Amino acid sequence: MNIQEIIKSSLAENKFIYGVFTTRRNKSENPYKKITARPISIKSEKMIQFEKFTDKQAFHDNFTYDRAADEIVNLIVCEYRNINLFTEDADFQLVVSKKGSVKVTEKEPSRKQTETDHNKKKQYIINENEPCDFLTFLGIMNKDGAVYAKKYDKFRQINKFLEIVDDSLKGVKPEDDFMIIDFGCGKAYLTFALYYYFYFIRKINVKIVGLDLKEDVIEFCNKTAKNLNYENLEFIHGDIRDFEYKSNVDMIVTLHACDTATDAALVKAVKWNADYILSVPCCQHEFYDKIKAPDLEPMLKHGLIRERVSSLVTDSLRSLFLETKGYKVQLTEFIAMEHTPKNILIRAVKTNKDNVKAEKEYEDFKKFWNLNDLFIENYYNNR
Numbered sequence: 067m068n069i070q071e072i073i074k075s076s077l078a079e080n081k082f083i084y085g086v087f088t089t090r091r092n093k094s095e096n097p098y099k100k101i102t103a104r105p106i107s108i109k110s111e112k113m114i115q116f117e118k119f120t121d122k123q124a125f126h127d128n129f130t131y132d133r134a135a136d137e138i139v140n141l142i143v144c145e146y147r148n149i150n151l152f153t154e155d156a157d158f159q160l161v162v163s164k165k166g167s168v169k170v171t172e173k174e175p176s177r178k179q180t181e182t183d184h185n186k187k188k189q190y191i192i193n194e195n196e197p198c199d200f201l202t203f204l205g206i207m208n209k210d211g212a213v214y215a216k217k218y219d220k221f222r223q224i225n226k227f228l229e230i231v232d233d234s235l236k237g238v239k240p241e242d243d244f245m246i247i248d249f250g251c252g253k254a255y256l257t258f259a260l261y262y263y264f265y266f267i268r269k270i271n272v273k274i275v276g277l278d279l280k281e282d283v284i285e286f287c288n289k290t291a292k293n294l295n296y297e298n299l300e301f302i303h304g305d306i307r308d309f310e311y312k313s314n315v316d317m318i319v320t321l322h323a324c325d326t327a328t329d330a331a332l333v334k335a336v337k338w339n340a341d342y343i344l345s346v347p348c349c350q351h352e353f354y355d356k357i358k359a360p361d362l363e364p365m366l367k368h369g370l371i372r373e374r375v376s377s378l379v380t381d382s383l384r385s386l387f388l389e390t391k392g393y394k395v396q397l398t399e400f401i402a403m404e405h406t407p408k409n410i411l412i413r414a415v416k417t418n419k420d421n422v423k424a425e426k427e428y429e430d431f432k433k434f435w436n437l438n439d440l441f442i443e444n445y446y447n448n449r
Contacts, residue, residue, distance in 0.1 A: 069170055072158065073138050073151070073185045073344060076133045079195070079212045080105075081154040082114070084179050085138060089147040091162075096145055098125075103138065112218050116166035131215035137298075141313035142168065152177045164285055190225040191232060191263065199294055200258040223401040227344075230398065231263060234342055240264070242271035245316045249306045249331040250323040254287045260319070261299045276301040277309055277434045307445075315340050322348040329442040332384060335414075336391045343388065343414040347399050351381040358436035379435055381410055386431060387442055388414045 076082040085103035098118040106115045106128065115136035120124045129137055142149055142160060149160040152175070159171040192198050197211040201224075206217040213221045244264060248257045256275045264272035267401045278284055278301070287301040302309075306323060307330045318335035320328055321344075328347040335343045353376040359366065366372045385395040393414035400411035432438070 069142065069158070069168060070135075070139055072153075074135045076151075076153040076155070077114070077135050078214050078216065079208055080112075080215060080218075081212060082151075083179055084152040084347055086150045087141050087148075091145060101141060101146070103134070112215060150311065154179065171274065183332050190221075191228040191267065192221075192225055192259070194221075196260065200262055200290075200296075201296060203290060203386040204253075204255060204258070206255075215402070219401075220240060220255060224255060226401045228259055228263050230344065230400070230411065230413060231260065234344070234415060240268070240270050240272075240316065244270055244272045245314055245429065246272065246274045246275065247309075247311060247315055247318055248276045249309075249318065249320040249334075250327065251278050251283075251287065251301065252280075253283060254278075254301065254324075256291075256302075256321060257287070257299070258294075258296070259288070261296050265296075265298075271298065273298045274300070275311070277304050278302070306334065309334070309342075311338070314338075317342040317344070319344045321346045324349045325351050326441045326445075329384065332388065333442060333446045333449060335399070336388070336393075336446065339416070341416045343393065343412065345384075345412040345414075346380055346410065347377075347384070347412070350377045352441055353380050353383075353437065356435075356437055356439075359434065365371060367394050379437075381412065383428070383431060383437070383440070384442065385412055385414075386424055386428040389421050391414060392418050392421065 073082075082105060087101040087103075088099070090099065097120050099121065100119045102117045103114055106113050108128060113128045113130060114137075116127045116129065116137065138257075140163065143364070145275050147162045149162070151158040151160070154175060157173040157176050159173070161171075162170045163169070192201065193211075194207075194213050194270075195211040197209060198207065199405070201213075201221070202206045202209055205214070206221055206224075207213045246260060246264075248254070248260070251257045257274060261272060261274050264270045275300070276284075277289060280285075281303050284301045286302045291299040291301065306320075306327050315335075315338040318331060318338070318340045320331035323331055323345075325348075328345055331344065332345060354373060357366065357372070357376055358378055362375075366375065368394075381397065385397060388395050395412065395414045395419050398411050398413055400409045432440070
């Protein structure tokens with residue numbers, strides 16, 4: 067493995083610890099007598115910080131891991147003669163000759179990853195450096211449990227979702243055969259995470275069905291479940307609106323089901339008397355042309371504002387609808403997916419209590435926005 071491959075591999079597998087670059091090739095063009103590089107985390111995003119030292123000052127640049135790899139290679143090839151790189155696997159000393167040839171000496175690793183003010187490791191439900199079969203199979207971590215840098219956002223997203231699930235079940239011991247349906251499961255990262263959480267962490271014999279409209283995605287997910295020996299996880303090709311399930315359903319998950327597909331999933335959950343609903347709506351178009359509030363017209367006349375307001379009105383109305391059906395509802399922040407910035411999660415837990423206040427708020431809210439013909443009501447009343 068050459069030095070470029072070593073750098074890219076150590077960064078990709080989160081094994082890069084520290085780098086020191088000294089002995090400038092051209093002092094007149096390079097003002098920095100020394101540069102160091104180390105991993106940090108800024109607002110939960112993993113970066114490499116380059117600290118550049120002049121005689122009197124220090125400057126900082128923070129790069130993504132991909133860009134940092136190119137920067138390190140450039141510093142070796144063009145800027146410095148003496149380089150020390152420290153990774154979890156080995157220490158590397160590089161000496162660059164005047165002609166540009168690089169001599170690499172490899173030694174046993176002498177450093178360990180340390181926490182900094184920027185980079186304190188968070189304890190997750192699924193932790194780093196602990197091998198997890200589905201995360202390895204789906205290319206999020208390697209066989210040793212190291213999370214790939216490019217997949218760290220997905221790793222955080224999975225854990226954030228499991229934290230929400232875990233909090234929803236606080237004080238509850240679900241029984242075996244706990245039934246979950248994931249509407250619009252997509253590539254099913256979170257569906258596999260749910261199975262892993264219930265079956266391997268909570269030790270509950272869960273049953274999960276994932277539903278999606280894409281046949282190739284369903285085929286891939288079923289093959290993956292089979293390869294992982296996740297026997298009680300099944301994926302079905304189908305539409306939320308037409309899907310029926312005759313047995314008891316305990317939890318409904320619907321993440322980024324587009325537009326009124328979210329409402330169809332919520333109605334299914336209510337009709338099936340599901341105890342838990344976790345929904346991240348997406349692409350709320352229904353109310354864009356329907357909302358009317360004369361006093362707010364200076365806002366609503368702008369398309370961008372109208373779009374955002376209609377999205378918030380839609381999710382507020384959905385939460386009120388669920389409250390009228392006996393659910394305790396919270397709107398909480400979720401981590402946005404790659405393909406959408408939507409990050410409001412509706413969490414509803416069944417209470418079986420009548421909520422007269424919610425019914426009045428629901429009707430008053432509709433009246434304020436001049437909303438009458440609602441898909442969620444029509445779909446609920448016609449099921």
